[in-house]
Amino acid sequence: MRLHVGCAMWTHKSWQGRFLAHPLPSHERLRHYAGWCNAVEGNTTFYATPARDTVASWARQTSADFRFVIKLPKVITHERRLTDTDEALHAFLTAIEPLGPRAHALWIQLPGSFTPADVPALARFLHRLTRSHRYAVEVRHPVFFNDPRAARLLEGALATVAAEWIPFDTTAFFRSPPSSDAEREAWTKKPRLPLRSLALTDRPIVRYLGRDAAERTIEGWQHWTDTVVEWLREGRSPTVFVHTPDNADAPLLARRFHDEVRVRVPELDALPQPIPTEPLTLF
Template identity: 80%
Template sequence: MRLSVGCAMWTHRAWQGRLLAHPLAPQDRLRHYASWCDAVEGNTTFYATPTRETVASWAAQTDPGFRFVLKLPKVVTHERRLTDTDEPLRAFLDAIEPLGPRTHALWIQLPGSFSPADVPTLSRFLGHLPRSHRYAVEVRHPAFFTDARAIRLLEQALGGADAEWVPFDTTAFFATPPTSDAERDAWTKKPRVPLRSVALTDRPIVRYLGRDDTDRTVEGWQRWVDVTVDWLREGRSPTVFVHTPDNTDAPVLARRFHDEVRARVPGLDALPEPIPVGPLTLF
């Protein structure tokens, strides 16, 4: 029984000197983040495939149980739309090999224009992927959340590959108008889709976007505390990523979410103790 929590990144200017020691060499930043959270979204891999040497440094900074959910490159998902992708996909899979078991899932985030008519393409793509990895798919076309036939088609395609459906819950964020610059920026960029909280596999993945106000973020995730508790009692092993528009307190919030779930599931292991920001003193 395990719940992993994390953020959208492992380094952020707002964390420097407050949550993470500063300055930190690049080869130490992930190690310090991994003392706060035991999972991270691999958003950077969407924009460019890293070198094996870079990925090897990620592995060196984390325990084998740390969870990376790595986004497939945009050339695969958005530019080629899952067609004629052998070469970039092979390069990506080779690059991430040093992570070994830390690669919890490969995340296939599809553009909003990827519609129910494209599900056969997704099914073929999933069918040709190596079984050495697990896969998680995020869709944004409205029909996948409102049309029963579209939902059924997608679930069948995912089920055939034992792939998970990743919900990005923005309902709490869009409940009321934005009140900060970061919220106003996110208001124009984040997807507005209905809530989905159905797990297809034993390793569900959730992305949750709160607000810059901590109380409203915590209020909005209460439904996910309930769902996560149920998943754990069913024997599932979920991963929950906590976002806010500015992400200033994201590691603290991720740990708070874990604490709230653990208070109701006492058998859940605690997260590690964060590495101190400054040197320890006797006084």
């Protein structure tokens, strides 16, 4: 039983001198981030497959129990839509090999145009994948959330290879109008979908978007603290990524989420101690 928490990235301009020492060479920023959180979203791999040496550096900067949820490149998921992907997929899998067990799950984020009619293509793609990794799928078409038949179709395809369904919970964010520039930008870009909190495997993964105000982010995640506590008591090992529109306090918020869960599940392992910079508080 373990709870992993993290952010959408491991470096951010607003974190310099707060969560990460400053100045700090780029090849050491992940090590400092890993003092705050024990997981991270691998979003950069969506845009290009990284060099194997770069990935080896990620492994060197993190402990053996740190976890990456690594996104498949868009050439596989969005451009080729899961067909004729053997060459691109082989290059990607070769590149991320140095992570070893740190690669918690390979994240298949599908475009909003992916519909139930495309599920057979996903099923074929999943069955061709190596079983040396675990997989998690994110869909954004509303029909999967509003139509039980569509949800069951997708769940059936995922179940055959023990893949997880990643929800991106934006319900707290869209509860009231935006009040900052970052929130206004996110308002036009983030998916607006119903809440889903059903785990399919023993390693559920959640992406949660709060607000720039820390207290509103914390208020909005109360459903997830209850859900994660229940999952842990069932013997599952969840991973929760905390986002805000500006992500300015995301590492601190991720730790706060872990702390809230640990109060209710005291046997949960503590997070690592951050590399000191200066005292921080949320309020």
